[in-house]
Amino acid sequence: MIRFTDASVTAPGEDGGSRTILHPTTLELGEHRISVIGANGSGKSTLLKLINGLTLPTSGGVSVNGLDTARRGREVRRKVGFVFTDPLSQLVMPTGREDVELSLRGRIRRADERRAAGMRVLESYGIGHLADRSIYDLSGGERQLLAIAVVAAVEPAVLVADEPTTLLDLRNEQTIRAVLRALPQQVLFTTHNLSFAQDSDRTLVLDGGRVEFDGDPAEAVAFYQELCLR
Amino acid sequence: MRGHGQLLGLYVPGQSLLHRTPLVLKALLCVGASTPVVLIRQPLATGAGLVLFLLLMTLGARLPLRKVLGALVPALPVLALLALYSGFTRGVEAAFVVPGGIAVCILAARLLTVTTPGQELLDGLVRLVRPLRRLGADPERFALALSIMVRSIPYLVGSLSDLRDAAKARGLQRSPRAVVVPVAVNAVAYAQATGQALAARGLGEHQHGEDDKEDGPDAVGQGRA
Numbered sequence: 204m205i206r207f208t209d210a211s212v213t214a215p216g217e218d219g220g221s222r223t224i225l226h227p228t229t230l231e232l233g234e235h236r237i238s239v240i241g242a243n244g245s246g247k248s249t250l251l252k253l254i255n256g257l258t259l260p261t262s263g264g265v266s267v268n269g270l271d272t273a274r275r276g277r278e279v280r281r282k283v284g285f286v287f288t289d290p291l292s293q294l295v296m297p298t299g300r301e302d303v304e305l306s307l308r309g310r311i312r313r314a315d316e317r318r319a320a321g322m323r324v325l326e327s328y329g330i331g332h333l334a335d336r337s338i339y340d341l342s343g344g345e346r347q348l349l350a351i352a353v354v355a356a357v358e359p360a361v362l363v364a365d366e367p368t369t370l371l372d373l374r375n376e377q378t379i380r381a382v383l384r385a386l387p388q389q390v391l392f393t394t395h396n397l398s399f400a401q402d403s404d405r406t407l408v409l410d411g412g413r414v415e416f417d418g419d420p421a422e423a424v425a426f427y428q429e430l431c432l433r
Numbered sequence: 434m435r436g437h438g439q440l441l442g443l444y445v446p447g448q449s450l451l452h453r454t455p456l457v458l459k460a461l462l463c464v465g466a467s468t469p470v471v472l473i474r475q476p477l478a479t480g481a482g483l484v485l486f487l488l489l490m491t492l493g494a495r496l497p498l499r500k501v502l503g504a505l506v507p508a509l510p511v512l513a514l515l516a517l518y519s520g521f522t523r524g525v526e527a528a529f530v531v532p533g534g535i536a537v538c539i540l541a542a543r544l545l546t547v548t549t550p551g552q553e554l555l556d557g558l559v560r561l562v563r564p565l566r567r568l569g570a571d572p573e574r575f576a577l578a579l580s581i582m583v584r585s586i587p588y589l590v591g592s593l594s595d596l597r598d599a600a601k602a603r604g605l606q607r608s609p610r611a612v613v614v615p616v617a618v619n620a621v622a623y624a625q626a627t628g629q630a631l632a633a634r635g636l637g638e639h640q641h642g643e644d645d646k647e648d649g650p651d652a653v654g655q656g657r658a
Binding site: 255257281282284287292293294295297300301304305314317318335359 | 444551552573627
């Protein structure tokens with residue numbers, strides 16, 4: 204269970220004051236798949252980054268399974284995997300094989316076992332044949348699949364994905380959606396794709412740093428469309 | 434992140450003699466053969482070192498000569514400057530020995546990286562620094578930091594090249610500030626992004642001492658939406 208308790212985020216403003224990125228927010232997020240939609244700059248990514256402590260709340264608190272992200276951040280980050288919009292920001296090793304093995308270092312000590320396990324992970328995502336290819340030679344879809352694979356390899360209890368299909372063509376988008384749909388863990392994602400947003404159990408609509416709607420995905424999308432036309 | 438500027442090289446999968454040689458032997462060979470070249474500083478030793486590593490790369494690791502020599506291309510401007518400086522200050526011999534010694538070290542480092550998978554190198558580093566555990570060091574973190582540092586070199590070289598092109602496109606090729614400032618900003622952004630990428634997988638952080646109030650990998654209020 205993810206809990207936001209009056210969590211807010213502010214950043215220094217240009218005039219020396221502060222600007223609010225996320226207004227005090229209280230939420231309980233327990234559904235298997237939760238989508239977050241909203242315009243650019245509405246606070247979606249900040250909301251997601253709060254969940255694994257990549258961003259800390261300025262006031263209030265966020266906890267995952269009872270662990271406070273500010274006080275137990277390291278533990279929280281081992282439970283909550285984060286997939287970035289741009290997979291090249293995610294991948295830190297030159298090849299997929301090395302990157303997934305990096306993920307597994309903390310779990311599997313023996314090099315040969317780690318190598319075999321890394322290969323199994325890549326094959327389970329259908330990218331085993333790309334294991335030794337430079338990450339720069341992969342297509343956008345292959346890179347995003349790899350980014351999800353290297354994060355999922357550490358078997359986090361929660362997987363958070365920030366606009367995982369934004370940079371992809373339709374075919375790759377469908378692939379990533381299918382992969383996320385099949386993941387057993389709780390998945391939270393932001394998206395600008397309203398059809399993808401409805402592929403969830405619950406949808407939050409953010410506007411100006413506030414959660415303006417929280418509920419059924421179809422109703423949330425209708426609310427968001429109306430909000431955009433106002 | 435950009436992928437060019439492969440000074441130290443990517444692992445090239447293969448079944449050559451050097452690919453099959455244990456890491457510790459390869460490391461001893463590289464250090465053992467390059468150290469005398471740097472210490473002796475004689476043209477004969479430098480020439481012998483260059484020939485030895487070119488033979489090791491082409492015959493021992495079965496890499497095409499063009500690819501082997503291509504590894505030195507990103508370093509050529511620096512090597513040329515060193516040759517000029519050494520030639521003027523210490524004579525013709527030094528103009529060959531000083532850059533030649535560095536070229537030998539680059540080839541030796543590349544020999545290791547192209548014939549050894551990154552994770553195997555990381556494991557080797559962890560073993561190497563394990564004795565430091567008695568002093569409170571964390572070998573796993575040390576090796577990870579070193580491996581990320583090596584990994585960041587191609588990025589920074591690529592970033593420099595891209596920004597130089599961008600400055601040229603705006604007619605600012607004569608302004609060092611137009612290149613140096615964005616390279617520095619990019620380097621900091623890259624370091625932050627790498628830290629976040631590791632944190633996103635729960636990597637690179639202490640396994641204990643969880644109860645301390647900490648700063649997140651990202652400063653408060655840095656989110657983008």
